[in-house]
Amino acid sequence: MSFWSYLSSRRQQLLVDAFQQVSLVFQCMVIATALGIAIGVLTYRSGWGAGLAITSTATILTVPSLAMIGLLIPIVGLGVAPAVISLTLYGLLPIVRNSIVGLRGVDPTLVDAATGIGMSRSARLLRVELPLAWPPILTGIRVSTQMLMGIAAIAAYASGPGLGNEIFRGIASLGSANALNQVLAGTIGIVILALLFDAAYVLLGRLTIPRGIRV
Numbered sequence: 001m002s003f004w005s006y007l008s009s010r011r012q013q014l015l016v017d018a019f020q021q022v023s024l025v026f027q028c029m030v031i032a033t034a035l036g037i038a039i040g041v042l043t044y045r046s047g048w049g050a051g052l053a054i055t056s057t058a059t060i061l062t063v064p065s066l067a068m069i070g071l072l073i074p075i076v077g078l079g080v081a082p083a084v085i086s087l088t089l090y091g092l093l094p095i096v097r098n099s100i101v102g103l104r105g106v107d108p109t110l111v112d113a114a115t116g117i118g119m120s121r122s123a124r125l126l127r128v129e130l131p132l133a134w135p136p137i138l139t140g141i142r143v144s145t146q147m148l149m150g151i152a153a154i155a156a157y158a159s160g161p162g163l164g165n166e167i168f169r170g171i172a173s174l175g176s177a178n179a180l181n182q183v184l185a186g187t188i189g190i191v192i193l194a195l196l197f198d199a200a201y202v203l204l205g206r207l208t209i210p211r212g213i214r215v
Contacts (some may be wrong), residue, residue: 006181018189020161025148025197028084032091032148033141039092040099040137041125050100057093065090065154073158083155083162090151091144098140102133135209142201149194153186163189 007014039057043049065086072082106129114124130137153164163186170182 001178001181003181003184006178007185010185014163014166014185014189017161017163017166017186018193021149021152021163021190021193022197024080024083024087024155024161025145025152025193028087028091028148028152029141029145031084031088032144033095035088036092036095036140036144037099037130037137039096040103041130044100044103050104053096054093054100057096060089061093065151066157069154069158069160078159080160082158083152083160087148087152087155091148094140094143094147095137096140098136098143099133102136103129105136106132135205138201138205138209142198145197145201146194149190149197153190163193 001009036057039053043053068086068089069082072085076082076085110128110132111124114128119127152160152162153167155162156164156168166182166186166189170179170184170186173179173182
């Protein structure tokens with residue numbers, strides 16, 4: 001069977017797998033973004049705190065994804081849970097690092113001016129520092145998303161959702177007529193989804209970053 005014939009015959013299942021992949025990555029990115037920015041806000045003023053946050057999240061990233069999921073299976077079982085936990089942890093480093101860099105890069109004179117007009121610390125953070133730090137934070141989110149889109153394929157090892165199931169089925173049936181088609185369909189699908197996510201982030205950047213501070 002040709003690749004295009006395979007896509008046509010498996011279209012419904014591939015669309016379901018693609019939707020599950022998008023849903024998994026999106027949910028994990030929402031959690032990782034919230035946690036990553038929170039960690040950045042709590043640690044960027046402290047040299048040792050920021051260093052600890054970056055080192056800790058970087059250490060998580062050194063654990064092989066297959067091993068991470070394998071370690072989580074006895075604790076949380078198969079399915080979505082180990083995939084969500086592992087992807088969220090893997091997505092933290094770029095967001096934490098860029099949040100710290102972005103917040104530290106805010107012009108101190110602007111913060112002083114905000115203090116001078118009576119803004120509280122939380123108001124300065126929400127209305128001055130975070131908006132100015134948003135461009136590097138968004139870059140970190142983009143990097144994390146691209147990374148997680150590929151790592152999410154490993155979730156199929158723990159019966160997780162997504163296009164990784166197509167890839168694993170192909171690998172398990174190497175030598176069969178459709179093995180290569182399955183691997184190609186899953187891989188190309190993941191690449192296309194990653195590009196669509198990135199295009200969405202570009203649009204988000206244009207909508208949320210003032211033209212004067214775009215890089």
